[in-house]
Amino acid sequence: LAKTTQPISMDSYEGQEVNITCSHNNIATNDYITWYQQFPSQGPRFIIQGYKTKVTNEVASLFIPADRKSSTLSLPRVSLSDTAVYYCLVGDSSASKIIFGSGTRLSIRP
Amino acid sequence: GAVVSQHPSWVICKSGTSVKIECRSLDFQATTMFWYRQFPKQSLMLMATSNEGSKATYEQGVEKDKFLINHASLTLSTLTVTSAHPEDSSFYICSARDGGAQETQYFGPGTRLLVL
Numbered sequence: 001l002a003k004t005t006q007p008i009s010m011d012s013y014e015g016q017e018v019n020i021t022c023s024h025n026n027i028a029t030n031d032y033i034t035w036y037q038q039f040p041s042q043g044p045r046f047i048i049q050g051y052k053t054k055v056t057n058e059v060a061s062l063f064i065p066a067d068r069k070s071s072t073l074s075l076p077r078v079s080l081s082d083t084a085v086y087y088c089l090v091g092d093s094s095a096s097k098i099i100f101g102s103g104t105r106l107s108i109r110p
Numbered sequence: 111g112a113v114v115s116q117h118p119s120w121v122i123c124k125s126g127t128s129v130k131i132e133c134r135s136l137d138f139q140a141t142t143m144f145w146y147r148q149f150p151k152q153s154l155m156l157m158a159t160s161n162e163g164s165k166a167t168y169e170q171g172v173e174k175d176k177f178l179i180n181h182a183s184l185t186l187s188t189l190t191v192t193s194a195h196p197e198d199s200s201f202y203i204c205s206a207r208d209g210g211a212q213e214t215q216y217f218g219p220g221t222r223l224l225v226l
Contacts, residue, residue, distance in 0.1 A: 034214065043114075043203045043217035044154070087153070098144070098205075098215055100154040 022088030133204030
């Protein structure tokens with residue numbers, strides 16, 4: 001299982017774009033990259049998943065460079081409600097389990 | 111997206127009693143479910159992998175006789191904390207893999223256990 005490295009914490013302000021980068025140098029060919037959001041006392045919520053280049057959905061974009069050794073979660077125009085812990089995970093469909101890293105604690109200020 | 115539920119959402123019990131937590135995939139079948147434990151300000155720690163129709167696979171350091179897992183159907187897995195003690199107080203979260211091409215994991219809302 002590829003190990004991931006993320007910043008422990010980040011701060012930003014309402015209305016700003018926030019980019020959280022995750023390093024996964026040992027990502028395997030079949031691995032997908034998945035990001036989750038977790039609020040206190042709740043289970044993680046799926047945000048976005050991708051394999052290469054760029055993926056966009058209604059809440060975020062995921063940028064993956066050609067070498068796939070890192071990925072960046074982009075949250076456009078954040079609000080106070082985006083304050084949460086964000087986890088980056090990598091794995092493939094045959095992976096028997098997902099191991100969580102420490103995640104990034106994002107704090108949004110007015 | 112796929113929905114996973116857990117019941118109960120919180121439970122308080124006396125030391126020495128057993129507590130059962132249910133995890134259900136509501137709109138998809140899950141041959142594999144996972145159980146995690148999370149302490150305050152920490153990340154999720156995988157406890158075990160629950161496979162439908164077979165024995166669960168436990169992570170190192172997790173006592174299989176204390177944390178009983180049963181995956182009786184493609185939509186239900188249960189975790190029973192036997193003879194609970196105060197140190198078992200934690201936030202327990204399950205997840206289920208949807209079996210699609212990317213086999214995304216979807217998580218339940220969690221169960222807060224407090225052992226007095």
